[in-house]
Amino acid sequence: MKPSLFQTFNCARCNKVCTYCRHCIRMGRVSSCSQLLLWDKQHARGANVHVFAWSGQFTAPQQKASEELLSSVEQNQSHLVHAVCGAGKTELLFPAIFASLQAGKRVCVAAPRTDVILELFPRFQKVFPNTAIHALYGSAPDQHGFAELVLATTHQLYRFEQAFDVVFVDEADAFPYHADETLQKAVTKAAKQNAAIHYVTATPTESLKTTNRSILTRRYHGHDLPVPRFDSLWGYARQLNKGKIPHKLQKWINEKIDSKTPFLIFLPTIEVLENFPGDLPRVHAEHPDRKELVLQLREKKIPGLLTTTILERGVTIENVHVAIVGAEQPIFTSSALIQISGRVGRSAQYPNGDIVFFHHGISREMDKAQDAIEGWNRS
Known part of the structure; x- marks a missing residue:
């Protein structure tokens, strides 16, 4: 330290x-x-009879990946599920989690971002209706009793020591987890001694590429990933500073509003976000109403949202179209650009959609993101 x-x-x-x-x-x-208190007696065990209430069906590649993950979990060997955005990564966890719960094990699904936990919680409640589940994140309401399944931001795992038999880390390459050694140690500390850690992400770092790995290059609905297009927006920063939305961007916004197509506009900094002209709703990491605004967009109560990279992962909105303003900025790494692009076309009913990188010069990271997506579509 x-x-x-x-x-x-x-x-x-x-x-x-x-x-x-x-x-x-x-x-x-x-x-x-x-004073820090540790429980040194035998750990509690859940008394519930677990129910698996998922009625979905896996594609053949999903079934294979799910069985591979289950095998690794049962053998206590670390496993990576490397799957493109929209491949159904969360669903792949269900059989392994259910088998672990039935075996009397305590399970944790951790993610670096609060938004991911907020998305996962209601889905897990539906799939495991008899299981005691807690969702732990900053400002989460008090939850009492013993949770057999815990969904938590990685920060919350500072509070646990040798508490979980099985641990999954979703979006393990996301900031701040991948860059913070103490968060990685917190996850390891929260697991039982010698328990394997399993990872799930579309954009793994080299350090996450474990021996056991399942790769999914297609979305669950079988359609290609929408490929981002590049569109120049010369001098956008100067125009925004003058309180003017560049004409090309304004035209894009108007087209989405006129067609009643929900949209997200990603901006490089909170300062640009807060000073963006007009009255479009906007969210960032510290925004108190972030959850409610995302819900309003999902329910089409608002036309679109301005956001920082806080919404690059874990957010699914049907038929959403996406623009990135300043895609050449350093904050937009290739993995961030891939994740943002992955918000588009996730629904089988709307498998296509517009993803545009507005830029003041094409960056290497932009090229890498586009090449990766095109490569997955060819595989």
Whole structure:
């Protein structure tokens, strides 16, 4: 840990000079005099008779991947499900989770982003109606009792030690998890000793490419992935700073509104987001109404949303079209661009849709993202 992250202060609780680390301050300050309690007896076990209430059907590639994952879970061997956005990654977990619950094991599904947990929670409640499930994220409501299945942001796993028999990490390449060694250690600490960690993502880093791996290059509905198109938007930053929406972007927005097509516009910074002209709703990581606004877009109560990369993953909106403004900016890595593109065409009823990279010069990351998507469509 970096020494610069440690801070001393005069502590009113112990009347001494205490030290705390600022790295995890959002989880609440833990100082050197804080008491941390660990359960050293036998862990609790759920008493529910679990029900598997999923009536969907796997395609042949999905069935193969699901069986491979189940085999790895039963053998306690780490497994990676590497599947394109919209391939049905979440559904692939269901059989392995159900088998683990039936065996009396406690299961955790972790993800770096709150939005992913908010999307997963109601889906898991429907699939496992007799299972005690908790969803843990910042500002989550209190949930009591013993949870046999826990859905949690990776930050919340700081609170656990050797608590889970089976752990899945969804979107394991997402910020901040992939860049934060302490979060990775938190996940490992939360698992029982020697328990394998299993990963699920469309854009794995090299470190995630474990020995056991299932690869899905097609979406569940069999249609090609929508390929992003590049469209120049010269001087967009200067125009936005003057309070003007570039003509080409305004035309794109008007077309979506006129056709009643829901849309997302991704912007590179919170500053650009907040200063964007007009009255379109907007969300970012600290927005208090983020969940409600996404729901309103899904229900077509609002025409579209301005957003940062906070919505690049874990959000499914039927027939949504997407524009990225400033796609050449460093924040838009190839993995981020692929994930954002993956919001489009997820529904079998609407397998196509517009994904446009508005740019002030084409970046290498833009080319990499487009090449990867075209490569999956050829496979």
